[in-house]
Amino acid sequence: MSYEEIPHTADVKIRVHARTLNALFSDACAALMHVLYGSDRKGGYKKVIEISANDHESLLRDFLSEVLFVSEVEGLVFAGADIRMHGTGLTARLDGEPFDRERHSSGTEVKGISYSGLAITHDANGYMLDILFDV
């Protein structure tokens, strides 16, 4: 897992490095869960999400927005995401557990996934992503 929080005055800006696009999306999902619920997250409960979009940036924003929605309304906290990209879409197999107030209250709510500064770049070392969560 490879992501870091980079300084942003008002919100949470995350930078992710990954060898593959699948891993990049998976790590971005882990970063989102960490901001929301902290690091104590276990697997066991499975959930599948399908998303399609016009470009990688929109696909990522829509995917994370959907994770945010599912997590809130179904009361689930995810420990991992197995991503499979196909054409203009993706299938995410999420692995998580029910929200537990005792263990999952160290984070902060994320209001939305922003397009501002959202960029996925690719070079010989793999992929890099900058993304902003409004908190």
Add this chain to the structure above:
Amino acid sequence: MKGYLMIDGVLRTGTNEWEIPVGFIPGMRVPGRFFLSEALGRVLEQGAVQQLANVATLPGILDHALAMPDIHWGYGFPIGGVAAFSLDEGIISPGGVGFDINCGVRLFTTPLVFQDVTGRHDLINELFRAVPTGVGAKSSLKVSPRSLDGMMVKGARWAVESGYGLPGDLARCEDGGYMKEADSRFVSAKAKQRGVPQGGTLGSGNHFLEMQVVREIFDPTAAKAFGLSLGQVCCMIHCGSRGLGHQVCTDHLKVLEQATRKYHITLPDRQLACAPLDSPEGKEYFGAMAASANYAWANRQMITHTARQVLSKMFSVDYEEMPLVYDVAHNVAKFEEHMVSGKRQNVCVHRKGATRAFGPEAPDLPPDLAAIGQPVIIPGSMGTSSYVLRGTRTAMNRTFGSTCHGSGRIMSRSQAKKKLSGKEIASDLLREGIIVRAPNENAIADEAPEVYKPSEDVVNIVHEVGISLLVARLSPIGVIKG
């Protein structure tokens, strides 16, 4: 005055005024203008100036892209950003409103004085128990899908009619506590699903409920009209439209991204996705945004009800003895009438982290405040003073009736967590007589006083510029953090 250059290309045009000239970035249609002291200018980020310049490129923008002294780097518009658009050529953008639609703040008074509540941990504990806060919190007040529609259509009016307030509360809310343009048909099933369990919850981040004491009165006439007196205990509530509003922004941003291409609008930032005000996409977002704004007003009204019940029970005061001073929205877009180039016209004003500050005789003021101006409520950061100001004619003439909304962050949350310990901050505040309750320590470190510009500096600038005038200062005695 010319001695200090804040950021390359930004011009100083007054003691507390700066201009971003057309040409600072390509495509600017009007200049940018922001209000800031030289001292606060030293902590201004290049990113915030860039974002204000981006706003100036939007179609149909009138006069100036404006920012208040709490300007800081956000997404889309900078925080503190204000822009008005013409109805025929202008656009509507969720980037000028934010995810937390009608995040806002309200203040109600009590008949209690400082001596009644000082050191009362039980009051703060009871409020913390009664008002759901933090991640994953669910409401104890049952909102049915039918009442959700009431919240979206009638806002605070729905709440008062449902028994969550006093009829007099509505006259003391911006727009009477609801926007008539709300159209819940454009609020998705997903957004509604998020809205049901969260009615009456505070949320997290910078949201709070604070018990405060009036410590200083600057304008006795206005303070009296607002119902404020020295030593009086008040309650301030800061929150927004919760998951419902966040989902509305997320959903419509996606539609408006496509609309931006459809209407051949060129943007410097995708978060500024927008559509013409008279387009179907623009109207649908406006209707959904107004419904979310109404949900937020209903939500703050429900939290007010819970807090009044606690105070009423613990101190044997009547519910009716706790009137609302005012409720302001600080993330919203509205249709308002303003003077533009000497002519009155209807415009769409976006306020992103900025407060409406209508001056005397402006529309929408309750008759008893018509001579004074609209109450403006500016929350301080945790543990620092909050301020009540009043709107002015200068604001009507210079800022589309707008002023600042808070103190403005200067330190990132990651830095704050590294540098500051929630436990230490809470015990420091307790030594100053301020009791803090929060779901976790990070929530305290994230919002520590040091991470914000001093609220005093920010309100002094708007006072000096004249876009709102100081009425009273309140300091906290107990804080419930979301």
